[in-house]
Amino acid sequence: GEDVEQSLFLSVREGDSSVINCTYTDSSSTYLYWYKQEPGAGLQLLTYIFSNMDMKQDQRLTVLLNKKDKHLSLRIADTQTGDSAIYFCAETLSGGYNKLIFGAGTRLAVHP
Amino acid sequence: GAVVSQHPSWVICKSGTSVKIECRSLDFQATTMFWYRQFPKQSLMLMATSNEGSKATYEQGVEKDKFLINHASLTLSTLTVTSAHPEDSSFYICSAGPGSPQETQYFGPGTRLLVL
Numbered sequence: 001g002e003d004v005e006q007s008l009f010l011s012v013r014e015g016d017s018s019v020i021n022c023t024y025t026d027s028s029s030t031y032l033y034w035y036k037q038e039p040g041a042g043l044q045l046l047t048y049i050f051s052n053m054d055m056k057q058d059q060r061l062t063v064l065l066n067k068k069d070k071h072l073s074l075r076i077a078d079t080q081t082g083d084s085a086i087y088f089c090a091e092t093l094s095g096g097y098n099k100l101i102f103g104a105g106t107r108l109a110v111h112p
Numbered sequence: 113g114a115v116v117s118q119h120p121s122w123v124i125c126k127s128g129t130s131v132k133i134e135c136r137s138l139d140f141q142a143t144t145m146f147w148y149r150q151f152p153k154q155s156l157m158l159m160a161t162s163n164e165g166s167k168a169t170y171e172q173g174v175e176k177d178k179f180l181i182n183h184a185s186l187t188l189s190t191l192t193v194t195s196a197h198p199e200d201s202s203f204y205i206c207s208a209g210p211g212s213p214q215e216t217q218y219f220g221p222g223t224r225l226l227v228l
Contacts (some may be wrong), residue, residue: 034218042118043156043219076170088155100146100207100217104155 006089006103012110018076020106022089023109025070029091035076037086037105046074046087076108084110114140116208118220125196126228132192133223135162135206141186142208146217147179152204162189196227 003025012018035043049056049063056063062075089103115138143164148156163168168181180192207217
């Protein structure tokens with residue numbers, strides 16, 4: 001079945017790196033995404049990775065994909081207080097007409 | 113980048129009334145749009161897939177007669193919560209994508225519904 005799992009909470013110190021992890025079960029995933037949601041707001045697409053890629057870097061964000069273990073991670077370098085939010089991992093499935101399967105979300109708290 | 117808007121951003125209504133929420137893709141056409149519901153501190157739950165020019169596809173457990181979806185054009189989908197009750201109070205979010213090959217979804221800012 002389709003299932004995406006994330007740890008629920010992460011606390012880091014400002015300036016440190018944050019690593020948010022996600023696992024998924026469906027091997028037919030085509031794209032994997034990271035979305036950010038700030039309080040009371042919609043979802044902001046941060047980055048995505050195609051399933052045949054291992055890594056993608058975009059400024060402070062690094063996405064690592066281990067397809068064998070069905071493990072996805074998001075690393076935020078030099079974490080800032082503005083990075084405090086909920087981060088959702090999501091996947092789309094082959095032939096799924098862009099249907100997104102979301103994880104429960106990881107709440108990132110950045111403290112001084 | 114692709115922009116998706118929603119209107120209204122929040123609405124308060126009395127129990128028994130109907131509420132319409134609009135979702136618009138501002139700078140691209142979307143054959144397919146998606147409607148999600150999010151309860152406090154929970155993830156997004158896909159309610160239905162809105163298809164331009166045809167009937168919406170509802171997820172299991174979602175009442176199609178209660179949550180009416182109309183996708184009248186390539187830039188507009190509407191969700192109408194009929195005879196709303198307090199348990200329908202939630203955060204409703206739509207998404208749309210420019211389509212393949214990226215299959216990337218862009219989300220609206222959400223509509224917060226409170227039913228008294």
